[in-house]
Amino acid sequence: MRRFGLAVVLAVAAGGVTAGQVWLETKEMKVRLHVPAERLRDFAAEVLEFYEVTPTAAVVAVTEPVYEKLKAQGVQMDVIVPDVRAQAMCDFGFFHTYEQLRDTWAIIARDHPSICRLDTIGISAGGRLLLAMKVSDNPTAMEGEPRICFDFTIHGNENNGSEIAHYALLQLVTGYGSDPQITYFVNEREIWLCPMDNPDGLVSRSRYNANGVDCNRNYGYSWNGGGPSVFSETEANCFYHLAEENPMSAWSQYHSGATSAMWPWFYTTKATQDSLIHAFEMQRYGQICNYGAYQISRGLYPGYGGSTDWYYGARGALGYAIEVCSGQPSPPSEIDTINRKNWTAMKEQIQRVNRGVMGYVTDSVSGQPLYALVSVIPPDWFTYTDSTGYYHKNLQAGTYSVRAWANGYTPKTVSGVVVPTDSFVRVNIVLTRDTAAPTSALKSIACRIAESQANINPTHAYFALGRRDDRRFSLGNRGWATFDMGRRTPIVNGAGSDFTVVEGDADPEACSVFVSNDWNSNWRFVGFGTGTQSYDLTAAGMSTARFVRIADDGDGGTGPYAGFDLDAIEAVVVNAPALVYQTKTVIGSP
Template identity: 35%
Template sequence: MRTWILIFLCAFVTPLISTPESRDLIRITNATRDDVRNIEHSGAWVNYVNRTGVVVEATVNQQRALAEKGYRIEIITPDITGIYERNFQESDGRYLTYAEYCDTMAVIATTNPAICRLETLGLSYRGNLLLMMKISDNPQIDEPEPAVHFEGDIHGDEKIGWAITFELLKYLVRNYSTDTIVTRLVDSREIYLLPMYNPDGYISSSRYNGNSVDLNRNWGWMWGDEISQGASPFSEPENQAVLAHIWRNPAVTFVSYHAGTTFISHPWSYCYSYQNAIPELNLIQFLSARYDHWTHYTYGQGADSMYLINGSTKDFDYGYGMMGWSIEVHLQKTPPASEIDPCFNLNLPAMLELIHLAGKGIHGMVTDVLTGTPVPCQIWVRPADWLSYNSPTVGDFHRFYLPGTYTLTFRAPGYRDTTIENVIVPATGDSAVWLEVRLTPDSTAPLFAYRHIYNSFVNPSSNRTYPVRALGPRDSTAFLLDNGKTICLDMGKPVYNREGSELVIYRSSGTASAQVQGAQSWQGLWVTLGTASAPETYLDIGSAGLDSVRFLRLTASGTFYLDAVEGVNTSGITTDKQRQTDHQPPLRIFPNPARTTAVVYLNPPTQQPATLKLTDPAGRTVQTFTIAGQSRTLSLKGPDGRRLKPGVYFLRLNRQTPVRLVISE
């Protein structure tokens, strides 16, 4: 190794690289993990931390800036950027271009429809496709089977992550029906593969997406205090698309492949283990050890063995009830193409074992005792007292647990809590147990905060609470919302304006206050509803000019002990009278997007005049229409007669779920 020591007094150093944007692989010998954020402020990309220092990719100018701060630098590999580019461009390589990748995904799905479904989750910041392949024996439908998720290339320059995820896809397809292990796994699991999470970065060989945001700092668990974190949690379209996928398809395990070192990094990354370890540490360590058995990567809590990260995927994954990892698979981010197969072959047994282990533990189905329909719910498992979610469409749930005895509580807005004790995961056979859970509607049960979407980072030295403690009905177990920090919660269903108050905020301790805002979308527009400044603060959404809210955002003044948010005089189920309203015919809008007029179609037509309300994203009524029969043409103008501004609006028939209407330029 050649050493290049940069000294502050040097006026000029001859660059060893070809262009100012090229980077060297360097080691900062007098830095520790506590210096990582300071190093990242220079624009350098941190790969890993060990006893010899912090290993970084940095341009010449960034190295000068770091030297001026007193850091000592050794060059490990000059022009690592050029090496990666040459590796990518090798004539015999199997790193596909973006266009080749898209074409190949389409061909695989078209030629293997019995086990493959290709879905476009969304578009990247620059309009490139986010392609997800579902592999299962009935890929076109959702079945009550455990789901697993593998993704690569969230950092676009770490192309080996894309390669091994794509190789897994090809391996499963090629070996289905001939390999008994692959066939059994495909037939009994729903396997989701997102090889190219960050197509913008893949195309440009950049860590960031097309908006210069690090997508692995933009997730909603403890977001903030990071470089390139984005304007807000989930500000980037790539992360919004994957978040929506998770809500539709909660997984047992969620693996994100990275490169630049080798390590199996499990939650938490926002804090050190001496500050907080995940409540189910034994589970994540067991699964990590099984991956390490095949790869010998070693494993540990992300912040301990690498460095502190806020807004990471794996922390959010576990916060949502999934076992999540960032797995670093190679010392080079884009090694020669000749190393793709060895790297994949090293990881393949571990990948297959994770898919297999997703079938162990506690599984089941949650339905309404009266109707038999699926009930979306939280599943809280003791002794750890941690939650997960079932499928909102099918009602099935799946969670890996080791053999032992557990207590489960099933909780859904508008239903009585159902607790099942002495659930035994056997140590023999398939080590799994199946539960049929039927929830009883209860008109006295209120709506409550059902899902955490994001929160600002906390100081883990003094705040060791979790945002999920603000979910569910009040129980005197609180999330400490630090001064000036924000949390966003999903009530699960709209809370409609009625006579009097519709919401109550419970503060379990202290004297601090919190501003409360509401919206119909978790992205806003946010409207202030009031200030929670008492143990129980009641809020009237109508006084803020809103017809309904579903999402709430609280910002603390002082340390606010947020116990719960509940609906007042409203439940999560429908009464007989509400059912009559809910059974109004569905509506369709054409065209959509529209410019000046749109036609609303009802099928079947109404027999009596019905009310259509057009609202903005904040829930404020823009225009009201009356419709009778099968259709009506709407003039998209405001009360002043002027054409409505372009943007997103919502049209609702009586109290049905609103339908999105886009008004274009």
């Protein structure tokens, strides 16, 4: 399997099956070869994989034609598994290997192209594929449906999650068209399944990736030294990009080692803005699975750089973390029970995730979709539009205000939005161009708050997005934060100062400011200032900059509002000079 698996996955991802076709039609068998170890090299070229070698026999994987050939040659063999792939598809009495899941998922995607799209979202440190399966009707399109992501086995030795992923995928593809509830889910949601966040750890039976890093400490929201630098690991990096292109309404991550259904924060014991729906969802999940329901920092222990905090803190997705069993992993005999109860709870989550408010944010003149920050009050939290302008915020029944803002546009608030019980309300928001308004930070990327201050800091990176509003994100002593001005609206170097870092409180503090056009590297120093101060991109030698990094100077106190208090980053809008088109003469034309 190892030998051909990559070709199969790539072929399916590219929409064809030619590279793996021959192999796909060929049965793979698991057999015991009764051959002395010193003679095994004679068979090595034809063996797909060695599972076990003893002095007198070896357990190996071979194709059916090779098996027939060896049999004809009189080699003594016992068949252990006559069809490895068929067993992997239906037998849950054992844990699947990385190769089995990878190849089986490629086959499932090939067999169900109308509801499955399998992406390779990255390559692990050890060279293995990081997979994401989108299950939805018209899976290659963005249709404006609530997205829910489930990701599994970020800790490689906690691979009950990968079994749950596989079970869930099989339920979806086999139930589609026959089970009305599953058919409805697939038609009206985008369900994302990422089966193996840490394939190297799964193979080596380790919590860590091949670089020895715990990937669930490498994410950017209140990162605190997990890994050599924030988002240094491919396994975390690729989920940044997945989230960037596909804003999720909810995002559940699976672990084992405990039995609990949890919600953020991990880095602090303060409640989330969305704690009502967070707690409600996890209490329901816990009732179904007989798990305790807790905030992560209270039910487990506090930690930094966790992915669930980033999904919620930086992208607004309702993050969850499920610990499915006390073993790492469970005994194989418990896999099936764990799969079934978690799938029951997941179906409830998928059912409820469309509740809330959804719609499109567009330009009032052109009707073009906008990259917008959509805030909902209460709970005073946010979500983002995707490339089609679609947004969705998962909410319980109630009355809300919805505020949409995009760089270069006047923000608009729609009040009195009533979210019905068990359903959603559609609110399309049309924004009017404002070419004079400064552009501001659209997204937070990463931040570090000193560990001693993280738990008492009552502010959020979200408070530093958009125009100045007297609400500030306190970076903490020696803290830092990075921001994205938006893919269409970088800071532009015009005459004089180009952007202002706004603090504006009674106690001005100092910070260093850096800029980049790479979201997580190549930062260039642009200046050091105290309180609200303007900066010129010329100091960094750059004509444009999409990303900004603010770092506290470290001479402040230790209280809840320690460090630089960032209200906003506001950039001067530089109107592009009129373009001059050259007249082009086509030689030889009449």
